[in-house]
Each structure stands twice: as structure tokens, then as C-alpha cells.
Amino acid sequence: xSIRQEVIIVGGGVAGLSAAYTLAKAGVEVMVLERxxxxxxxxxxxxxxxxxxxxxxxxxxxxxxxxxxxxxxxRFWLMGKDSVxxxxxxxxxxxxxxxxxxxxxxxxxxxxxxKKCTEAGVLILNETLVTECIIKGNKVVGVRTNRPDGDVYAxxxxxxxxxxxxLAKNLGFHKEWTSDQVALAVMEEIKLPAKxxxxxxNVGPETGATIEIYGESTQNMMGTxxxxxxxxxxxxxxxxxxxxxxxSNIKPYELLEMLxxxxxxxxxxxxxxxxxxxxxxxxxxxxxxxxxLTGDGVLVIGxxxxxxxxxxxxxxxxxxxxxxxxxxxxxxxxxLGEFDEKTLSIYPRSLKESFVYQDLAKYxxxxxxxxxxxxYFNHHLPAVNSAMKEILTVDxxxxxxxxxxxxxxxxxxxxxxxxxxxLFTLGKAMK
Amino acid sequence: xxxxxxxxxxIEDKLFLNxxxxxxxxxxxxxxxxxxxxxxxxxxxTFCPARVYEWKDDHTTVGYEGCLECGACRxxxxxxxxxxxxxxGGFGVQFRLA
Numbered sequence: 001x002s003i004r005q006e007v008i009i010v011g012g013g014v015a016g017l018s019a020a021y022t023l024a025k026a027g028v029e030v031m032v033l034e035r036x037x038x039x040x041x042x043x044x045x046x047x048x049x050x051x052x053x054x055x056x057x058x059x060x061x062x063x064x065x066x067x068x069x070x071x072x073x074x075r076f077w078l079m080g081k082d083s084v085x086x087x088x089x090x091x092x093x094x095x096x097x098x099x100x101x102x103x104x105x106x107x108x109x110x111x112x113x114x115k116k117c118t119e120a121g122v123l124i125l126n127e128t129l130v131t132e133c134i135i136k137g138n139k140v141v142g143v144r145t146n147r148p149d150g151d152v153y154a155x156x157x158x159x160x161x162x163x164x165x166x167l168a169k170n171l172g173f174h175k176e177w178t179s180d181q182v183a184l185a186v187m188e189e190i191k192l193p194a195k196x197x198x199x200x201x202n203v204g205p206e207t208g209a210t211i212e213i214y215g216e217s218t219q220n221m222m223g224t225x226x227x228x229x230x231x232x233x234x235x236x237x238x239x240x241x242x243x244x245x246x247x248s249n250i251k252p253y254e255l256l257e258m259l260x261x262x263x264x265x266x267x268x269x270x271x272x273x274x275x276x277x278x279x280x281x282x283x284x285x286x287x288x289x290x291x292x293l294t295g296d297g298v299l300v301i302g303x304x305x306x307x308x309x310x311x312x313x314x315x316x317x318x319x320x321x322x323x324x325x326x327x328x329x330x331x332x333x334x335x336l337g338e339f340d341e342k343t344l345s346i347y348p349r350s351l352k353e354s355f356v357y358q359d360l361a362k363y364x365x366x367x368x369x370x371x372x373x374x375x376y377f378n379h380h381l382p383a384v385n386s387a388m389k390e391i392l393t394v395d396x397x398x399x400x401x402x403x404x405x406x407x408x409x410x411x412x413x414x415x416x417x418x419x420x421x422x423l424f425t426l427g428k429a430m431k
Numbered sequence: 432x433x434x435x436x437x438x439x440x441x442i443e444d445k446l447f448l449n450x451x452x453x454x455x456x457x458x459x460x461x462x463x464x465x466x467x468x469x470x471x472x473x474x475x476x477t478f479c480p481a482r483v484y485e486w487k488d489d490h491t492t493v494g495y496e497g498c499l500e501c502g503a504c505r506x507x508x509x510x511x512x513x514x515x516x517x518x519x520g521g522f523g524v525q526f527r528l529a
Contacts, residue, residue, distance in 0.1 A: 035517055037452075041525040042500065105528045127521030146519050164502040166516070179507045186480045188445070189528045219434045233528065245478050246507040248432040252480040257440045276528050277445040279480035279499040281506075 005031040005123070007330060008143055008154040010130045010167060012039035013106075014316050015302025016160030017113045018323030019330075021057055024120040026331050031152065032114075032122055033145060035129040040110030042162075044187065044280035047103040047228045047235045048210060050317040055098070057324060058116060065112050068103040068230035069208030070095055073201075077213040077264075079225075080385040084264050095207050103208055103230050133157060133167055139296035139340070140171070155339045156330050157298045160323065163281045165304035173300060174291030179243040180371055181285030183223055183310070186252040187237030188260075190272035194232050200268050201229050212313065213238075215385070217259050220378040221248060222370055224313070225259050227268055234269055236260060239282055241371055252279065284310040287364035293351070294344040299326045307356055311363045311430075318356045325350045366429040375414060375422055383410050442482045446497040454522035457495040459483065459504070460514040467491040467512065475504050475513070499524055 007023055009016045012034030023030045036042040048071065054061050073090040094100040114124055134142040134151060142153035159167050169176060194205065201209045208229035217225035223240030238252075238259050245252065259265055283289065283306040290307070293300050301307070302319035309318060329347035333339050351357050370376045387406045391399070411419065461467060467490065475484040481497045484504070500523055505515035517523070 035520045037521060037525050040529075041527075042523075044526065044529045047529075107526050107529055129517055129520040164500075164505070164515075164517070177506050182503075182506060184478065184480065184501060184503045187529070219432070221432060242478070242503055242507050244432065246474045246503075248434060249477065250434045250437055251440070251442075251477055251482070253440050253442055253445060254437045257438045261438060274445065274448055276448050276526065277499075278526065278529055279501040279503075281502050 002149075002151050002153055003031075004153045005029050006154060006334070007031070007156050007158065008033065008152055009158045009160055010143060011160035011162055011302075011304070012036075012114055012124060012126070013043050013110060013160060013162060013302065013319065014113065015304075015319035015323040016158065017110065017117050018057060018320040019158050019160065019301060019327040020117050020122045021113070021120055022324050022327035023330060024117060024122045026327075028331070028334065030122045031154070032117065032124045033128045033130050033143065033152070034124060034126045036126065038107070038111050038126055039114035039124070040107035043106040043110055044185075044278045045106050045316060046185075046187065046226050046237060046313065047105070047230065048101050048313065049104045049109065050101045050314065051099045053317040053320040057320070062097070062099060062102070066104070066108040068105060069203070070099050070206055071101050071103060071210055072203065072207045073209040075209060075211040077211060077215075077217075078381055078384050079213050079215040079217050079262070079264060080382060081216055082263055083385045083389060085384050085388050095204070103210075103228050103235070105230065130161070130167065133171060133298065140298040155297065156333070156344070158326055158330075159298065159300045159304050160302050161304050163283045163303040165300065168291055168300050168304050171295060171298065173293075173295070174289075177283070177285065177289070179246055180241055181283065181289050181306070182242050183239040183282040183284045184242045184245055184252055185237055185239030185280050185282055186256050187235055187278045187280075188256065189230070189233040189235055189275040190269045191233050191275045192269070192272040196271070197229050197232070197234060203229065213259075213265075215377070215381045216262070218377075219248070219250065219255060219258070220382065221245065222374070222377050226313070227265070233275060234272060236265070236269060237278070241284065242281070243371070253277075282310065282315070283308045284367055286310065286367050287360040288368070290360070293348045294341050296340045299329070299344055299347055301326045307360070309359050309363065311366055312359070314359075321354055321356050322351060325354060363430065366426070369425055369429050373422065375418070376426065379414050380422065446481060450525045450527060451496060452522050452525060453496045454518050456519065457493060458516045458518045458523070459493050459495040459498060461491050461493060462512045462514050464490045466510045470510060470512075472509070475508055478507055479504055
């Protein structure tokens with residue numbers, strides 16, 4: 001006996017659940033297939049979830065969703081071995097509705113979202129791995145799962161199976177990712193009493209701060225490190241482009257350990273106990289890596305479609321919006337009674353009109369420029385700290401001499417023309 | 432890139448924090464051990480965040496039980512010598528927080 005649904009969604013993360021929720025609310029029969037014990041058990045995220053994109057689906061969700069802390073301050077560090085140049089933006093209005101973003105634990109948040117989906121009529125089948133798409137002619141007509149008699153058929157299959165989307169790859173929508181299209185991030189949750197977190201990060205009982213760290217935190221490989229506050233845990237992690245990590249001699253957990261032991265970082269996590277350890281790939285290929293998004297009877301959303309804005313560490317929000325837009329496209333296709341690629345291409349068209357595509361297009365070359373030219377991470381970033389050290393250390397040298405020393409050391413090892421070129425190309429890519 | 436003064440980390444201690452439901456069927460398989468023998472760099476033994484791969488008695492051992500399912504080895508093995516699939520539904524690492 002084979003099961004038939006109107007829509008099958010592979011993957012019960014925020015992309016898949018957003019699509020499922022939107023469809024179920026419109027009365028469509030949807031089934032979500034999730035390989036973990038529950039939604040969220042396979043998901044790893046630094047922890048920042050943006051309010052706006054969730055709210056577009058579930059108004060006032062913050063009143064009931066399991067959230068960790070409302071983020072009211074975002075700090076940015078340029079870190080050296082024993083020095084740091086900091087900047088931060090704090091906004092008390094982020095502590096009142098409608099809020100800007102929250103830290104969340106994905107296992108809890110996704111489970112809550114899955115429950116909302118179930119209430120809306122979505123059928124969620126956990127512990128179910130989809131092994132392949134079932135194809136008839138050129139059309140995807142269903143999926144094969146690892147359950148006995150596990151074929152499920154549908155008008156449309158939505159691939160929300162994350163960065164390791166073997167399904168989209170096997171459909172030929174993209175080649176295997178190359179190691180410069182993904183970053184490998186490792187992270188730990190450090191358990192600390194809420195009060196201690198609030199004192200160390202200078203926040204209130206329900207508010208929190210995020211710190212993004214560049215430079216020494218990744219041993220000047222291309223990547224970032226981060227520290228985020230949860231209620232009773234601090235998330236600490238670092239991610240580097242896999243292409244650079246795999247050519248280095250350091251193991252990712254050693255890189256994390258160096259970060260944790262750095263004298264600037266240590267005081268934030270001191271005395272805490274490690275509670276869980278994670279690794280995850282982040283799709284960072286950006287605009288140029290977005291695969292084919294539709295085929296006959298099939299759509300690709302979220303991380304599976306490389307929809308991550310790594311410059312602004314946004315991903316879950318792009319996943320949600322892509323899920324919602326895919327669902328809306330399916331609803332239109334359903335009215336037309338056609339689920340071929342041409343009809344479903346409403347989805348990539350609306351994605352192009354949204355912030356998702358537009359932001360990725362804006363930064364389309366930025367990551368590649370930084371990856372090709374290591375000077376950004378091993379020359380320009382450290383130069384900021386050296387300059388600050390020189391100008392702020394009072395040692396009897398005149399300020400004019402100090403300025404000259406800064407300029408001299410900046411252009412030592414990198415010619416004036418090269419520096420100019422570096423700044424020009426990156427400026428152009430980020431504009 | 433060569434990084435100095437790397438601290439020692441006991442990865443077992445970290446993996447011990449996680450909850451795993453281990454399948455008896457490995458989801459990671461070395462396709463051809465001969466290829467590993469010819470690979471001088473063996474980068475998988477360094478970049479794998481769970482230290483799944485180790486070089487013992489002239490072959491690559493695969494400790495798939497501690498795999499964090501990141502997918503890095505599938506992409507970064509220079510010889511595409513790792514057959515990478517997801518663990519069966521309900522198996523593998525099951526995160527409680529994140």
C-alpha cells in the first residue's frame with residue numbers, strides 16, 4: 001500500500017516547518033518527514049533567530065515559543081593574541097515588542113514549531129530518513145524512505161533537508177559542494193547560572209548579548225567566532241571555511257579550545273561546565289552557489305538551497321522566508337492544477353523579489369574575494385589591533401612618530417598599491 | 432597554514448556530552464583503503480570535528496559512532512574516498528540544546 005499526500009516536505013527544520021505551516025493553514029494536506037527523533041535534534045545553529053520572518057507566519061509567537069534571551073546588544077571584536085578592538089551596538093528598544101532577535105535552542109524551538117504545525121493539520125513523521133526521490137519521466141512524484149513499504153507519493157516534494165542535501169544533488173540540481181562553499185563550525189554550550197551570565201555580559205534577566213569575533217579567534221583563517229548568551233548557557237563556537245581548515249594543521253576542536261583559553265574570552269565562560277558539543281556545515285557559497293531551485297514536482301529551500309547570508313550571520317530567517325514563499329508558490333500552482341517546473345517557478349521569482357535573493361546578490365562576491373585573498377584576515381585585521389596598541393600605549397614617543405610607525409608597519413609586507421587594491425575590491429563587493 | 436602552540440584536547444570528553452543512538456550499520460564507509468594508503472596528507476584525520484578517522488595498522492579506522500553528521504569529510508576528502516550517508520531515521524546524534 002502506498003501513501004499519498006498533496007505535499008511532502010523532507011526535513012523538519014525551520015525551512016520545512018515554515019513551508020508546512022503555511023500550506024496546512026491554507027488547507028493543504030502536508031506530510032513532513034524528519035530523520036531525527038524530533039524536529040530540532042539534528043539542527044545546529046549559533047542561536048540567533050530573527051523575529052520578523054517568524055512573525056510573518058505566527059503573529060506574537062514570542063508569547064508562547066521557547067526562547068532563551070532577547071538580544072539587546074551586538075558586539076564586534078577584532079581579536080589579536082592578547083588584545084581586542086571592540087565595537088558594539090546596544091538598543092533598549094529591542095527589549096520591548098516587537099523585538100529584533102532572540103537566542104533560541106533549536107531542539108526546543110523546532111519542537112514547538114513542529115507542534116504548531118501538527119495543530120494546523122500537518123502530519124509529521126519523525127525517525128524517517130528519505131533515501132531518494134521517486135521519479136517518473138522527468139517529474140518527482142514522491143520519495144522513498146527507509147521504513148518498510150516506505151514510499152510516499154505527492155503532487156509536490158519540497159527538499160528542506162539542509163546543507164547536506166543529497167537529494168538535490170542526486171537530482172542534479174547542483175554538484176557536490178566544494179570545500180570553499182561551506183564553513184565548518186564547531187560549538188559548545190557552556191552551562192552557567194543565569195545571574196553569572198547577566199553580570200558578565202551586563203544584561204538583565206531576559207535580555208542577552210551576542211559577540212562576533214574576527215581575527216585571532218580563527219587563527220586568522222577566514223571565518224568568525226561567536227559567543228551568545230542563552231538563559232543558563234553560553235554558546236561559544238568558531239567556524240572557518242572548510243577549504244582553509246582542511247589545509248591547516250589544527251583540529252576544529254583545538255581551534256575552539258584556543259578560543260576558550262584566550263585571556264579575553266576566558267572570563268566570560270570561566271567556571272562553566274560544557275553541556276553539549278556540536279559541529280555543522282554552514283553553506284557560505286552565497287549567491288553564486290544557489291542551485292537550481294525547482295524542477296517538475298519539486299522545490300528546494302533553506303540551507304539545501306545555500307540560502308545563508310554569512311556576512312550578517314543570517315540563515316534561519318532566510319530559511320523561513322524561502323519556506324513560506326515556496327508554500328505560497330505551491331498554493332498558486334494548486335489553483336492552476338499544474339506542478340511542473342514552469343508553474344512552480346513562481347517560487348524562485350518571488351524569492352528574487354525578497355530580501356533573501358537581494359541580500360545574497362549584494363554580497364555575491366564578498367566571500368570569494370576574502371577567500372582568494374588571505375590578506376584581509378592575516379594582514380588588515382591584525383593591523384587594526386597593532387594600530388590601536390601603538391596609538392594608545394603611552395611610551396614617550398610622539399603621536400606623530402606613532403602615526404608614522406603605524407603607517408610603516410601597515411605597508412610593511414604589503415605594498416601601498418596592493419592595500420589600495422584590497423580595500424577597493426572589498427569595498428566594491430560590499431557596497 | 433601552520434598553527435603553533437596547539438593545546439591538547441580530549442575529544443572523547445566532548446563526544447561523551449552528547450546523546451547518540453548508535454546504529455549497528457555504519458553510515459560512513461571508506462571506499463578503498465588502498466587510496467588512503469596513497470594519501471599522504473590524510474586531512475580527514477585533522478579536520479573531522481569528531482575524530483572519526485584514525486590511521487591504525489596501515490588502514491583508516493572509522494569511528495562512525497561519534498559522528499556529528501556535519502558532512503565535511505564527504506566534501507573535503509581529496510579523493511572522494513568516503514561513502515557518506517545519513518544514519519537511518521532515529522539513529523545517530525540527537526542534540527538536546529543548540
